[in-house]
Amino acid sequence: xxxxxxxHQYNSSKxxxxxxxxxxxxxxxxxxxxxxxxxxxxxPHGTFDTPAFMPCGTNGTxxxxxxxxxxxxxxxxxxxxxYHLYLRPGLEVMKTLGGxxxxxxxxxxxLTDSGGFQVFSLDNLRKxxxxxxxxxxxxxxxxxxxxPQQSMNIQNIIGADIIMAFDDCVKNPATHEQAKAxxxxxxxxxxxxxxxxxxxxxxxxxxxxxxxTYEDLRxxxxxxxxxxxxxxxxxxxxxxxxxxxxxxxITAFTARFLPENKPRYIMGIGTPWDIAYAIKCGIDMFDxxxxxxxxxxxxxxxxxGRLSLKTSRFALDPLPLDKDCLCYTCKNHSRAYLNHxxxxxxxTAGTLLSIHNISFLIAITRKCRQAIIDGKFKELxxxxxxxxxxxxxxxxxxx
Numbered sequence: 001x002x003x004x005x006x007x008h009q010y011n012s013s014k015x016x017x018x019x020x021x022x023x024x025x026x027x028x029x030x031x032x033x034x035x036x037x038x039x040x041x042x043x044p045h046g047t048f049d050t051p052a053f054m055p056c057g058t059n060g061t062x063x064x065x066x067x068x069x070x071x072x073x074x075x076x077x078x079x080x081x082x083y084h085l086y087l088r089p090g091l092e093v094m095k096t097l098g099g100x101x102x103x104x105x106x107x108x109x110x111l112t113d114s115g116g117f118q119v120f121s122l123d124n125l126r127k128x129x130x131x132x133x134x135x136x137x138x139x140x141x142x143x144x145x146x147x148p149q150q151s152m153n154i155q156n157i158i159g160a161d162i163i164m165a166f167d168d169c170v171k172n173p174a175t176h177e178q179a180k181a182x183x184x185x186x187x188x189x190x191x192x193x194x195x196x197x198x199x200x201x202x203x204x205x206x207x208x209x210x211x212x213t214y215e216d217l218r219x220x221x222x223x224x225x226x227x228x229x230x231x232x233x234x235x236x237x238x239x240x241x242x243x244x245x246x247x248x249x250i251t252a253f254t255a256r257f258l259p260e261n262k263p264r265y266i267m268g269i270g271t272p273w274d275i276a277y278a279i280k281c282g283i284d285m286f287d288x289x290x291x292x293x294x295x296x297x298x299x300x301x302x303x304x305g306r307l308s309l310k311t312s313r314f315a316l317d318p319l320p321l322d323k324d325c326l327c328y329t330c331k332n333h334s335r336a337y338l339n340h341x342x343x344x345x346x347x348t349a350g351t352l353l354s355i356h357n358i359s360f361l362i363a364i365t366r367k368c369r370q371a372i373i374d375g376k377f378k379e380l381x382x383x384x385x386x387x388x389x390x391x392x393x394x395x396x397x398x399x
Contacts, residue, residue, distance in 0.1 A: 016286060024204060024231045025050075025263045025284075035255060038372040041263055043109040043161035044202045045101060048076035050263065050284040051365040053275060055291065055358050059084050059253030062358070063292045064274040064350045067106050071356060074362040075163075076108055078211040079287050083115035084152050086146075087137055099159025111287070112160035113267070114151045114193075114208075116167045117236075128168065130185065137377050148192035156199050164234065165193040165268075167208040172241035177213035186203060186210045186222045186236075193227055204231035206265060212237055214245050215253055222257035235283075248277055271366055272301055276384040279368045280377075295353030299340035301360040304371055305391035307335070309353070311358040314339040327359035331395045343375075 016264060030037040039050045055062045055070060058081040062070050069376055070078065080100050089103075097103045100110055119133045126135035132147020148156070166189045168182035184221035190207050197205050207225040211217030225233060229334050235254050239247055251266060255278075263284045269275065270288020280284065294300070298310045301324040309312070320330035321338070329338070331350045341349035364384075371380040 003130060005268045025261070027261070029373045031372050031375075033321075033378040033380070034280045036279050036368065036372050036381075037284070038369045039263070039284060041284075043204070045107060045109045045161055046076075049277075049366075049369060050110055051279045051368055052285050053270070053361045053365050054079050054285060054287040056081070056287055056289045057104070057106075057110075058289070059088070060100060062095060062354070064295070064347070064354045065292075065358075067104070069351075069355060070150075070358070071108075071329075073358040074366065075358065078106060078108070078110055080158060080160055081115070081118065082112045082151065082154050082158060083118035085158055085286065086115065086144075087139060091154065091157050094157045094159070098159070101159060109162070109287075111162040112155050112158050112159040112164065114164040114166040115146055115154065115266070116151070116164075118148060126164065128185075130188070132166070132189075136287050148189040149196040149283050152196040152198070152359075153192050155208055156197070156203065159199075160203065160230070161399050162204045162206060163197075165190045165205060165207050167210060167236055169210065169237045170212055172212055172237075172246075174212045176212075176214055176217070176340075179210070179214055179217055182212075183210045183217050183221050185208070187221070190225060190228060194230075197283065203241045204229065206230060206232045206240045208236040208267070209254055209277075210237050211254075213242055213250060215249075217265035218250065218254045219257055222254060226257070226259060230262070232265060232285075233258050234265040234285075236267050238266055239274070247274065251278050251283065252281045255283060258282075270361060272361065273384065273388040275361060275364055276368065276381060276388075279365070280381050286361075286365070292350075295357050296350045298353070300338075300353050301357050304386055309339045309342040309349070311339075321353075321356050322360065325356065325360060325363065327356050329356040329359075373396050 025039055025296055027039045040047050041050060054077050055075050057078040119135050122135050126133050128295050132145055134145050136143055148166045155163040167186040169175050169306060170178055170182045207228055208232050209221045209225050211221045238250055264282060265285035266278050268282045269286055270290040275286050300307045300321045314335040317335035319335055322330060371377040
């Protein structure tokens, strides 16, 4: 049964009171040793637990998987990509067929990004103005324009439960001047997104904090973005070219400037260590294309580190990908069998590895969630930190 919400629950004006905010996000437990917390987010299409890893369904599907398989991986919420859905199948299809939930037949919560990251990734195919971005699509080179108003219209039609403000995401390394200009543009566009968002009653709009690797900009951006009383906030511009240490610094530094009573979402990170570290910092939501992208290239996450199933060392290995993983792939197939499928380019390899990779990341969020509730998060995090350090040491030995 779908969870019903108050029609004013997602109003982003200052008139929202704290009791209504609590209906969208409820914190169940918090770790006194760190910023980690567990909670529940309620949407018109059901609830999901936090911390939460959200698989990317770029074109209305999580690559290589059916939605039944996605659910079996433990996913409670998926992502849709506004840019790609705008191009194909297009807004007319979305309108006619009742939005992405009905079109794809996914009954649970959906989050859509604004399309900004994809547009800004087009490099020579786009021109940024203060009004928005003029760009040529990657398919046929047709010219389009997307600004804050257009992004809101696209996402209102797609109909996701959580939608993102249109932002300017610079790649790293970026100069302070470049990062500041993009941040200020992001702030202006956020105000326009709030103004043009037409479905405040059933779509939660999240603002995005930018500022590259510069702490003064991150703090300034968080101040401006959180001045809009929105249902939640995101940290954008992370893992777009910076070193590992910088990713961790941005995450830890920025999280403390975001309200404790609102969900915090870090966009585009998806390695086991990134997720565990971000949870420690108080982040609640994560997404990344890496689980399925790595799977298509024959790679798998494990407690031993990343495994390349292309290598011959797995040809006679009877073990599962990870001894503690309970996913379908690990319960039914050996590394040797997966090595065989990868080396003959069998498409089933992508499916089985995707099932494992998504399940593995979701399992981390679930273990962290339970550890927070049980008061044992410090011990679990130290275990992950030790595993990560061992993996780093092995990597250095191989170089």
